[in-house]
Amino acid sequence: MKSEKVNLKDKFELFNEYWTPKIVGELNGQQVKLAKLKGEFVWHDHKEEDEMFLVIKGSLQLEFRDKTITLNEGETYIVPRGVEHNPVAPEEAWVLLFEPETTRHTGKVKDKLTIENPDWI
Structure with a gap:
């Protein structure tokens, strides 16, 4: 993939689905994803991968x-591998995720919100 400038606001405006990460970049086996979140997700963990939320x-x-840890605009947190967690967004939140490309959306949990192969935007 060639490198190009990414405007996060423009990319967020391209989709409206909640809990459906979109890939905007890759580096060193890691993916940079954007997601709009609202409501409650699903309890899950990632046995082999850390996951960063910004x-x-x-x-x-x-x-x-x-x-429970609350993240506001401009704040980040890294969930260590193997730690069970459940993201909740009382109102719409825009989040950048940074995680290995092998990270499964809901870990081993199968749910109606599970996304197998995120799209590029």
């Missing part, structure tokens, strides 16, 4: 079995 717009709650 909130671009709105806020995101990352629920863990023992605590």
